[in-house]
Amino acid sequence: MNLSTASNRQQTLLRKLNRKKYRYKERLFLLEGARAVQQVVANQEIEIQALFFDESQRYWEQADWKRIIDELEVATLSRELFMEVSDTDTPQGVLALCEMPTEMTPEELADKSGLIVALDGLQDPGNLGTIIRTAGWFGISGIISGKGTVDMFHPKVVRGTAGATGTIPFMNGELSEVFDTLERENWEVFLLDAGAESKALHEISSLKKGVIVVGNEGHGIRDELMTANRSSVRIPSPVGSKNVESLNAAIAASIALYDLSGKM
Structure with missing residues (x-):
């Protein structure tokens, strides 16, 4: 499977979403980690706009990601950029860009x-x-x-x-x-x-x-x-x-x- 590299617009957005004001301005947030992303996909409660993979870890080649990949927009990030936008010291190699749900009154x-x-x-x-x-x-x-x-x-x-x-x-x-x-x-x-x-x-x-x-x-x-x-x-x-x-x-x-x- 040939995956495209994240666009400049996407890269800029991912960097911004580590700050609260941008999360609420865009109504978007990041979800990191293989199990967490797969659980959100299974729950079907959150709309995922796109998945981003660390190109050095090549998660997209694993069988349990193939069905998910077929249903979503997918792009890769360089190792350096993934480390920059990740919130962990040892990133798991997959990020989901998610839509923030509507608040209740x-x-x-x-x-x-x-x-x-x-x-x-x-x-x-x-x-x-x-x-x-x-x-x-x-x-x-x-x-x-x-x-x-x-x-x-x-x-x-x-x-x-x-x-x-x-x-x-x-x-x-x-x-x-x-x-x-x-x-x-x-x-x-x-x-x-x-x-x-x-x-x-x-x-x-x-x-x-x-x-x-x-x-x-x-x-x-x-x-x-x-x-x-x-x-x-x-x-x-x-x-x-x-x-x-x-x-x-x-x-x-x-x-x-x-x-x-x-x-x-």
């Missing part, structure tokens, strides 16, 4: 049921990627990205989702305003907080519509979101351990999703 989210994850100033891309991946596993109804949260389409976040990007409805917005809309439609907001006055997560008996709020890794959830009509919940240690101050944000979110999904 608060009203559209409010019409759903089930569980929603809200992120308040979550800054670590790895944590966010893991949360999206776990949320996809549990089939949650949406993700709300609040002020100060790392971009959901940051390359490190996308890589951490292991192909789950685009499978969950999402929106960016001011959490206090979005919560007001959801609460008018009887959504219960649960703020993950390790404070002594928080209710243990297992004390929640049942729910139909719940929002799990995950705060900043260092500072937790902003005070203005912790209103009297919302429940602060904690994950108690089964052995009463005092050796660890708190759980990792992604781990805490995963435990909360597991616990609450069983009470729907």
